[in-house]
Amino acid sequence: MIEVQHLNKSFKGKPAVQDVSFCVGAGEIVGYLGPNGAGKSTTIKVLTGLLVPDSGLVSVGGLVPWRERRRHVARLGAVFGQRTTLWWDLPVRESLELLQHVYRVPRAKFTQNLKTFTDLLELGPFLNTPARSLSLGQRMRADLAAALLHDPELLFLDEPTVGLDVVAKERIREFVRHINQQRGVTVLLTTHDLGDVERLARRVMIIDSGTLLYDGDLPALQARYGSARELVVDFEAAPVNAHLPGLELLEHSGPRARYAFTGPAAKPIACVTALAPVRDVTVREPDIEATIRRIYEGGLLADNRVT
Numbered sequence: 001m002i003e004v005q006h007l008n009k010s011f012k013g014k015p016a017v018q019d020v021s022f023c024v025g026a027g028e029i030v031g032y033l034g035p036n037g038a039g040k041s042t043t044i045k046v047l048t049g050l051l052v053p054d055s056g057l058v059s060v061g062g063l064v065p066w067r068e069r070r071r072h073v074a075r076l077g078a079v080f081g082q083r084t085t086l087w088w089d090l091p092v093r094e095s096l097e098l099l100q101h102v103y104r105v106p107r108a109k110f111t112q113n114l115k116t117f118t119d120l121l122e123l124g125p126f127l128n129t130p131a132r133s134l135s136l137g138q139r140m141r142a143d144l145a146a147a148l149l150h151d152p153e154l155l156f157l158d159e160p161t162v163g164l165d166v167v168a169k170e171r172i173r174e175f176v177r178h179i180n181q182q183r184g185v186t187v188l189l190t191t192h193d194l195g196d197v198e199r200l201a202r203r204v205m206i207i208d209s210g211t212l213l214y215d216g217d218l219p220a221l222q223a224r225y226g227s228a229r230e231l232v233v234d235f236e237a238a239p240v241n242a243h244l245p246g247l248e249l250l251e252h253s254g255p256r257a258r259y260a261f262t263g264p265a266a267k268p269i270a271c272v273t274a275l276a277p278v279r280d281v282t283v284r285e286p287d288i289e290a291t292i293r294r295i296y297e298g299g300l301l302a303d304n305r306v307t
């Protein structure tokens with residue numbers, strides 16, 4: 001669906017994207033991550049045809065985005081969490097009807113899609129409300145419907161859950177999962193919210209300073225660069241010595257001890273229960289947020305560039 005080879009783009013001589021190459025297959029959801037100023041938006045703008053790169057080959061669904069813009073945009077949808085495609089003063093329904101004309105969506109298709117999205121995104125209560133009066137979560141839901149009215153094959157999502165509460169985030173993620181699974185829409189997701197990535201994307205690409213540093217499985221990234229799993233143990237009574245061979249004791253205070261371990265939890269749990277009577281045991285999984293932060297801060301991937 002997306003093919004990018006040796007993409008370069010500079011602004012006033014300063015590289016924003018350098019020699020970036022990747023492919024995204026039809027039906028994939030890929031998380032595109034990177035700190036501020038890393039080059040994510042520049043890549044997306046090239047892929048949507050808004051920017052012409054300095055060099056490199058880009059093909060999206062067989063089209064060169066900036067050369068065949070009209071045909072290209074007919075096949076893609078985009079949602080930017082920070083801004084809306086809806087007309088500010090118009091009721092949502094009228095914005096959607098205007099977009100129907102812009103994208104020349106046949107009436108029957110429009111009616112069918114509007115009904116589907118109204119049900120899935122629960123747009124009903126605010127279809128007649130102007131965009132300016134919507135809550136952020138309602139606006140995002142209306143924007144998602146607007147982006148998908150013309151049945152695009154590809155969806156660019158830029159910070160789709162920014163500023164939303166947990167419930168609203170989950171609703172958006174559920175919808176994205178649905179259109180991916182039921183309609184086969186390919187999704188490129190740019191976000192600083194790793195919850196979005198964990199819930200939606202198995203594959204992630206990480207860019208920093210314009211260079212693609214990682215392209216692969218999220219679990220593999222976690223296994224390789226994540227911190228260890230933790231075992232939190234509440235003993236019946238404080239053990240005299242909480243140290244155990246093969247387990248790193250991270251903290252010991254009163255009856256509670258915290259250990260680091262890798263691999264399956266069965267053996268470490270057997271070890272602690274053999275040490276002293278145990279009231280409760282919890283396994284804490286390593287935090288993906290912390291892994292990515294470690295990668296950005298520590299340059300962990302610096303020698304591991306994707307070429």
Ligand SMILES: Nc1ncnc2c1ncn2[C@@H]1O[C@H](COP(=O)(O)OP(=O)(O)OP(=O)(O)O)[C@@H](O)[C@H]1O
Binds near residue numbers: 015038040
């Ligand atoms: N129109 C522009 N003119 C000049 N410099 C630009 C322009 N657009 C982006 N840049 C620069 O290119 C680099 C990459 O920016 P880009 O917006 O692609 O990063 P990003 O990863 O999307 O960041 P963020 O997460 O903050 O949106 C930055 O140094 C930015 O300042």
